Amino acid sequence: MPEDLKAELLDVALEAARRAGALLRDGRPADLAVAATKSSPIDVVTEMDIAAEKLITGILAERRPADGLLGEEGADSPGTSGVRWVVDPLDGTVNYLYGLPSWGVSIAAEYGGETVAGVVAAPMRGETYHAVLGGGAWSGTARLACRPDAPLDRALIATGFGYLQARRAHQAGVAARIIPVVRDIRRGGSAALDLCDVAAGRLDGYWERGLNPWDLAAGELIAREAGALTGGRPSEPASGELALAATPAVFAPLQQLLEEAGAWHD
Structure with a gap:
């Protein structure tokens, strides 16, 4: 797979994850757990989840219109380019509901059935993790490495x-x-x-x-x-x-x- 295509896919994923993460972070009501304007707090979370996926799919459609898509909230199209996006717009919905910081936006790009680029944005941690196949894993500009081996x-x-x-x-x-x-x-x-x-x-x-x-x-x-x-x-x-x-x-x-x-x- 060409390196420039990997770089392009990573760039698109980073943009989509950043914008969706900001939407979820800034759009979450401070009183979500006791929201009175909805039938239940779960409805608010579901609406935010769907809104985040809609934002992501809009970016993908604009920048990579021939690609396929599989999303948690129901998006599923095969595409014609050989690239398929696999999207979780809000991973950790219960944490999001309760105001816990461990939730994120997960976006991956597959080519020929193999994941070649991935981004996980964690807005409440202020961290975005990313990788391309064969290029190492990163948090911002810091290269990631798993822990030294221990029993x-x-x-x-x-x-x-x-x-x-x-x-x-x-x-x-x-x-x-x-x-x-x-x-x-x-x-x-x-x-x-x-x-x-x-x-x-x-x-x-x-x-x-x-x-x-x-x-x-x-x-x-x-x-x-x-x-x-x-x-x-x-x-x-x-x-x-x-x-x-x-x-x-x-x-x-x-x-x-x-x-x-x-x-x-x-």
Whole structure:
């Protein structure tokens, strides 16, 4: 793939993520949790989510009209250029609802089915993470690198939980299997940011079941370009069944533990 095309895709993603992040940050009502002008606070979050995706898709349509698109809020078109955008306009909606800072805008570009550029903007952190395939991972002008290798028992691991009660119950059991053999567990609430935190050396690893392509695409590339290993079940890629990212020393033993614990099923 030409390097100038990678650079163009990254530039478009950075612009779209920056503008959508600003919309979400500046448009969030200060009293969102008790908003009286809507039927529920969830309606406000949904409206902001849809507005952010509309802004992103408008930028993509203007700058890359022949590209395909897959978005969380329903956008799905094949395109004719070989490039497909995978967009999560608001990853971490519950955090956004509660006024917690860990939410972001995730935008990835695929070419021939492979993610070649990814951006995750985290406006409340004041950080934007980005990567192109083969070009390393970055936060602004600072190059990212995952943590130096440490054994599993000294690893800080993040995870997430689904919304369905039966799935959550099983995921709690999996977490109970992992907690005694690692340093500790965190639950950040945004898959995209958890993956970026692996890239930035803030976590040694992360796993989750039930992710969608838009949750995973940009953050996985960023983590991998920072030196992390990514995948799903043994010898399989990351998927909705199981997604895993970790430092090279932590990846294999954590993957094996998750396999034994049945983290890939409900």
